[in-house]
Amino acid sequence: MSFLPSRNRCPYRLDGGAADVHGEAAALRALGPAARVELPGGVPAWSVTDPGLARRLLVHPGISKDAHRHWPAFIDGDLPADWPLRIWVDIRTVQTAYGPDHSRLRHPLVPAFTARRVRALAPWIEETTGALLDDLAKAAAAAPDGVVDLRTHFASRLPWRAVTTLVGLPEAMHDRFQAVNDTVFTTDLSAERADANAAEAARLLADLIVLKTEQPGDDIASALVDAHREGLIDERELADNIWMVLGAGYGTTANLLDHAVVNLLTHPDQLDLALSGRVGWDQVVEETLRHQAPVASFMMRFPTEDLYDEPTGLTFARGEALVINYAAIGRDPRVHGADADLFDITRTTAREHLAFSHGPTYCLGAELARLEGRVALSALFARFPTLGLAVGRDCLTPLPSLIFNGHREIPVRLEGNVHS
Numbered sequence: 001m002s003f004l005p006s007r008n009r010c011p012y013r014l015d016g017g018a019a020d021v022h023g024e025a026a027a028l029r030a031l032g033p034a035a036r037v038e039l040p041g042g043v044p045a046w047s048v049t050d051p052g053l054a055r056r057l058l059v060h061p062g063i064s065k066d067a068h069r070h071w072p073a074f075i076d077g078d079l080p081a082d083w084p085l086r087i088w089v090d091i092r093t094v095q096t097a098y099g100p101d102h103s104r105l106r107h108p109l110v111p112a113f114t115a116r117r118v119r120a121l122a123p124w125i126e127e128t129t130g131a132l133l134d135d136l137a138k139a140a141a142a143a144p145d146g147v148v149d150l151r152t153h154f155a156s157r158l159p160w161r162a163v164t165t166l167v168g169l170p171e172a173m174h175d176r177f178q179a180v181n182d183t184v185f186t187t188d189l190s191a192e193r194a195d196a197n198a199a200e201a202a203r204l205l206a207d208l209i210v211l212k213t214e215q216p217g218d219d220i221a222s223a224l225v226d227a228h229r230e231g232l233i234d235e236r237e238l239a240d241n242i243w244m245v246l247g248a249g250y251g252t253t254a255n256l257l258d259h260a261v262v263n264l265l266t267h268p269d270q271l272d273l274a275l276s277g278r279v280g281w282d283q284v285v286e287e288t289l290r291h292q293a294p295v296a297s298f299m300m301r302f303p304t305e306d307l308y309d310e311p312t313g314l315t316f317a318r319g320e321a322l323v324i325n326y327a328a329i330g331r332d333p334r335v336h337g338a339d340a341d342l343f344d345i346t347r348t349t350a351r352e353h354l355a356f357s358h359g360p361t362y363c364l365g366a367e368l369a370r371l372e373g374r375v376a377l378s379a380l381f382a383r384f385p386t387l388g389l390a391v392g393r394d395c396l397t398p399l400p401s402l403i404f405n406g407h408r409e410i411p412v413r414l415e416g417n418v419h420s
Contacts, residue, residue, distance in 0.1 A: 012047070016040035016084065016188040017400045021296045022341070025049065025328035033312040037323070040187055040402070041083040043073070045300065045321035049328035051335055051354065053312055057322065059359035062304045064098040070302040072319040082191030087184065087198065088299040088403075092237050093244040095361075102360065105237060108227040109245065112166050112220050113364040118371060125162065125372055129379045132157055137383075140414045147390040150410040155257035156250070158376050162368065163249035167242060168212065168219025177204055177246065184247050185404040205239040220245055253369045255294035255399075255406035257376055260284060262410060263291065263343045264381070266393050270345050275381060279345045285373040287345045289355035290336070293326035296405040298357070327405060329354050386415035 012028060014037050028035045033050030048054050057063050064070040067089035073079055074089055089096070094105040111117070132154055140148040160178060169177060180201050183193070208221060216222040221242050228238040264271040264284070273279040301322040308315045316322065331340040336349045344350075356363035363369075381387065389396075390411040397408045 011036035011038045011044055013038045014040065014047075014402060016402060018187065018296070018398055018402050018405075021327050021398065021405055022331065025296075025325060025331065026341075028325060029328050029332065032314075033309075034314055034316075034322075039085060039321075039323075041080045041085065043079060043083065043085070043321070045323050046316060047297065047323050047325045047328075049325045049332070050312065051329045051332050051352075053309060053314075054324050054329055054354060055358050056309060056311075057301065058324070058354075058357060058361060060307070062307060063322070064302050064304050065096045065300070065361075066098040066101070067096065067300070067302065068092075069098065070304055070319060071300075071321060073321070082194075084187055084191070084194060085299055085402075087194070091240045091244065092234075093240045095244055095248070105233060105241060106364070108223045108232070109220060109241070109364055111223065113368060115367065118367045121162070121368070122371060122375070124165075125158075125375050126379070128161055129158060129376050132161075133379060133383045137414065145390075146413050147411050148414070150261060150412045151254065151258055151407060152409065154376070154380065155261065155410065156254040158257070159253035159369075159372055160250045162253070162372060163246055163365075166220055166249065167245055168217050168221045169208065169246070170211065173204065173208065176200075178250075180204065181247055181250060185251055185399070185401045187402045188400045201243060202239070205242060208242065209238060248363075249365050249368070251404050251406070252294040252363075252365075253372050255292070255404060256285065256288055256369060256373050258406045258410060259292035259294075260288040260373065260377055261380070261387075261412075262389070262393065262396065262407070263288060264377075265387065265389050265412075267343055270343060271381070273345060274377075275385070281374040281378045282370070283350060284345050284377060285370055286353070287343065287347055287350040288373070290330045290347075290350050290353035291343045292405055293330045293353070293355045294405055295355070295403060296325070296327040297402050298324045298326065299403065324354075324357075326354055384414045388413055388415060 012035055014024065028047050029049045033053045034046045034048045037045055037047045039045050048057060067074040094102060094109065097105050136148060136153045139153050140146055164174060180197050183197050209225060212221045212225045216225065224238050224241055227233045228235065274281060274284050303316045303318050303320060305318050306315060330353050333340045335352055356366040390413050396410065399406045399408060
């Protein structure tokens with residue numbers, strides 16, 4: 001799509017509806033290693049698009065994620081009252097913590113994501129994937145035209161079941177939590193809708209915390225309740241971190257599966273390489289993470305003092321908001337070549353992405369997401385080898401989010417080879 005002339009001004013005005021994530025990413029990359037941008041609501045920030053700069057910032061001890069301590073605009077009340085991204089700085093989680101607070105909040109979460117525990121989940125993921133594929137076949141058979149939404153029935157359902165199992169969310173609460181969770185990453189909501197969603201999330205979390213206090217289990221929610229009981233985290237951090245794990249563990253992997261399927265269906269030569277075994281499903285996952293980062297941009301980081309980055313010559317003033325633009329970073333031509341915009345599962349640099357962040361903020365659930373991706377994609381295409389999009393790729397609508405990179409729906413036909 002073409003951008004409005006106003007987008008070429010300095011600062012570059014980002015589209016809260018995220019109609020063209022990669023068009024914006026390319027335009028920002030052309031402006032340098034980091035570009036001044038205007039977030040929805042008129043809030044100024046930097047968008048960091050250079051992989052080297054991003055890596056340095058992600059490990060720099062003078063870069064904070066805590067707006068409550070290090071963002072003057074937030075502390076001084078300068079943000080619009082109805083700012084649509086407020087939740088991303090209000091929330092008190094491991095993703096917004098700085099220094100010792102980050103370690104303190106990360107500690108109760110680590111046991112759920114150890115390599116041993118993730119490996120132990122493999123049989124459950126395989127079994128759940130098979131059951132979901134059965135459900136997908138039934139949904140397609142029940143549809144008058146045979147068209148079924150793959151995102152709703154599969155790409156989002158598998159990671160939702162996985163993360164709710166880890167968190168310990170009772171099945172009776174699944175639908176209500178998912179309905180609210182699906183709106184959290186939308187960055188073009190009205191203030192009224194955003195407030196209503198936040199209130200509903202608070203009610204749901206309060207109910208879950210009461211349940212886990214009375215009936216603890218071997219799960220993340222119970223571990224966080226224990227940490228609160230021991231005085232290691234406060235009540236706000238307890239609720240916010242449960243919510244964070246549900247959102248991050250669900251939506252990111254849904255986006256990974258979403259884009260992997262769409263890319264393979266629109267690149268039959270690539271799908272053939274995977275189906276023939278000439279390229280492994282692990283490589284498909286890595287190239288998808290690079291080519292379509294599930295998190296397009298992450299909000300936000302703040303220098304605790306003026307910061308001069310010598311390799312780029314850029315200076316970031318204390319308290320300026322920094323957004324890491326993973327969508328742009330994944331397609332940097334200096335790392336991935338002149339064809340960085342192309343999906344190519346044979347690419348030798350496929351693993352050189354930052355889709356799971358870097359350094360102390362590296363995603364705890366990275367290996368679980370990779371495992372879900374390998375299992376789900378392999379099983380999906382083995383079960384439905386003639387799977388095809390029911391609409392042209394250009395007809396797929398992106399999620400209205402600066403943060404999450406996926407599609408609203410993926411209409412597909414399973415064609416003739418459906419095994420019930």
